[in-house]
Amino acid sequence: MDLELTDNVALVTASSSGLGKASGRALASEGANVVLNGRNQDRLDAAVEEVREAAADTASVIGHAGDLTDPDDIADLVERPVAEFGGLDHLILSAGGPPSKPFLETTDEEWYEAFDLLVMSAVRTVRAAEPHLTESEHGTIVNITSASVKEAIDGLVLSNAVRMSVIGLEKTISKELAPDIRANAVLPGTHETPRIEELVEQGVERDEYESYESGLEEWADGIPIGRVGDPMELGRTVAFLSSPVSTYLDGVAIPIDGGSGASNL
Template structure:
């Protein structure tokens, strides 16, 4: 299927690794010009080179370092995209996860930091991007959040609580920015990201798993499709939601979890 986003301009935040990088890769494979972002300049440079090597002919991929909790960095991020490509058609927001803790061990400071990272980063990026998204022929926003907005996950009180705000924002934007801009969200379950790889490798070192594959198989237990996701499973969905092929999808939140969730809605 031709997604018809060849030559479009896309910005993907927190895309130097994991699901953000997969989203950038999927967009670049479809011919979109992409600005990638991350705080670690060396890791970002490596990620840009990797995505650029896999991009469609003619697609340009560049990196813009920046901290998503710094409003000035966000302003620079959007400005770089517009300066580089002459506009902005697709915004994909992603961010690292907050600490994994139970409620009574979570500090007030950690609550504010999680809100700043997960919610205000999206708010500020949309503030900066809105006029550019409206100026094109069908701008899109895709928010990468977590399946924890559907079902609370043990030990992840910050993610369970704070990410809900992003979904409320996404739904609001889908109405307030329409018809010029569509806003949707994806809710990832377990994917084979560097974080999961690290946890499995630690399990191998502790003797919990006989091999990395054993650990990977264990993580897949309980998932109806039988395995955890490849990050590109999510990336391809992000590219689809950014394309005219999904033109009647607006204000939705798509679980990408292999059927692991038990929620009816």
């Protein structure tokens, strides 16, 4: 299916690895010009090269380093696609996860840091991008959050609580910014991201798993599809939600979890 994204312009935050990078790769493979973002310049450069290799012949891929907790960095980041490509059509909001801790061990400082990273980064980026997205004929926002907004995950109090605010923001702007801009969200379950790879490899080193493959199988326990997700499966959904093919979807939050969720809604 042609997602009709050729010559569109997309900005993907926190996209030097994992699900953000997969989203950038999916968009570029459909012909969109993509700006990737990350804090580590070397990792970002590597991601740009990888996404370029998968991009359509007509697509351009560039990187822009910046910290999503720094308002000045966000302002510069949003202006980069406008300067390079003449506008901005699609904003994909990704951010690193807060630390995993139980409630009683989580400090006030960690609560504020998580809110700044997950919520205020989205608020500031949307605020800066809104004029450009409104000017576009294709304006979309896709939030990459977590399955934890549907069902709390043990030991992840910060993600469970704070990411709910991102969904509240997404639902609100899906109404306030419509019809010029559509806003949706994806709620990833377990995917084979660098973080999962690291955890499985650590388990192999501790002799918890016989091999990397057997470790992945254990991580897939309880997932009806029978395996962990490929990041590109989420990336392709992000590209779909950014495309004209999905123009009647607005304000939705789609779990991408292999069927592991138990929530009815």
